[in-house]
């Protein structure tokens with residue numbers, strides 16, 4: 001009797017999970033509120049595993065692109081998730097008044113259940129409160145203060161590049177991998193702003209911190225896969241019940257190194273903040289950490305961040321601020337160096353607008369360089385900082401998207417990679433054409449076509465969770481592109497194909513003129529390989 005019950009217990013143990021998955025799958029296919037309402041691939045409607053599998057491969061955005069081709073503007077990409085490729089749907093989901101909150105994706109993304117940052121806070125009211133405090137770091141005054149740090153770093157970066165060995169009679173310098181170099185630049189800037197010191201990883205020679213940008217990528221990928229698991233509810237239950245500790249132990253060494261680095265860096269920055277506590281304000285280090293640590297509740301005047309919050313928000317700012325900006329710059333330089341005529345036009349604008357390097361500072365003149373802005377927008381469009389949808393959960397009362405009702409609990413979103421490749425919005429979406437952003441009726445770019453393109457273009461997102469660092473990011477990008485092209489010529493290294501698509505990569509990734517991204521919530525990438533040349537000022 002005992003033997004029988006033991007055996008049947010074992011059998012039940014092995015059979016129950018697949019049976020539960022199978023029954024859940026049947027429910028998803030036939031009884032789920034989205035069943036028969038939204039089309040999608042069979043297995044994606046049955047289970048969340050295909051979506052997770054493509055996230056694991058890093059080409060979930062390409063998979064999404066393929067699904068839109070098959071099923072039209074909306075696809076049920078997971079049993080409970082509908083992703084749209086449509087500007088109206090975008091507006092319905094990400095507007096200020098949309099009846100949604102961030103999805104559980106963000107809860108799962110947290111390293112520890114109680115590490116809630118502005119980004120990972122899914123409660124609407126709590127997020128709004130956190131956001132108000134974080135906003136205190138992003139005033140015009142703090143951006144202007146930050147832009148001075150940015151200029152120092154960019155100038156040093158240019159000096160280092162300009163001192164590379166000359167390779168040929170035309171003065172072109174040693175080939176460099178732009179992504180690696182720009183990662184180092186932006187990391188040095190963000191660490192200087194967020195942690196109180198530059199780690200100097202853009203400098204030549206050995207440096208123990210050199211692989212931190214790589215470690216950030218590993219960290220992102222690791223936690224991203226947690227966020228996309230099919231049984232998110234289960235994972236979230238286990239997180240505070242031992243899973244977080246287990247994940248800390250099994251996280252790849254690079255991710256653990258990164259965690260240690262953040263911990264140590266914030267610890268020293270907190271110590272410096274305390275040391276300077278009684279100094280006059282102008283003598284204190286006015287970086288982003290300073291504004292964060294000094295943020296006060298406007299009503300009560302009390303400091304709002306405790307040490308735990310400071311650690312979590314500093315980590316968020318480093319991650320949110322470094323990879324995103326570096327990806328954008330890689331994209332911009334990939335497309336510029338792949339389109340020499342556009343590059344020349346941009347160089348001409350920069351070199352005729354500014355008479356000296358010192359004129360290129362964050363301000364109205366730089367912001368009003370029309371072609372520069374257009375090249376940046378076009379780069380941001382084609383190389384979004386995160387390629388897949390930012391999931392939003394429909395709240396009680398439901399939401400209407402393009403005339404169709406979606407009940408509470410449904411996850412909805414739009415994916416930047418596919419939004420950018422929407423032929424209805426852009427006509428020739430795969431072409432790098434900065435001119436599409438500048439009204440010029442004689443060239444066929446009408447107010448309407450620009451408005452149509454703008455309606456599909458939201459690199460910094462919109463609504464309550466949009467990018468809080470947008471102005472800082474734009475300052476960094478404008479300064480980096482303008483100061484670099486003012487002083488250096490640039491070209492794609494001859495014969496180099498790094499970063500572009502190729503036939504062996506498979507469907508959606510074959511075009512050598514498209515910058516290839518790997519999905520890890522943020523976009524990972526390689527290349528382009530470029531050569532710089534010192535500008536000849538007498539030419």
Ligand code: HEM
Pocket residue numbers: 118119120131316317318320321322324325328385390459460461464465466467468469470472473474
């Ligand atoms: C070109 C560069 C950048 C791009 C394209 C970008 C894009 C975005 C996007 C799309 C989001 C929404 C993410 C989501 O909901 O999952 C976001 C949020 C955020 N970004 Fe950026 N970002 C950039 C640079 C920066 C910088 C420089 C900082 C700060 C130093 C920053 C800080 C943040 C923060 C804190 C959030 C969360 C805001 C909230 O939850 O209310 N970003 N960013």
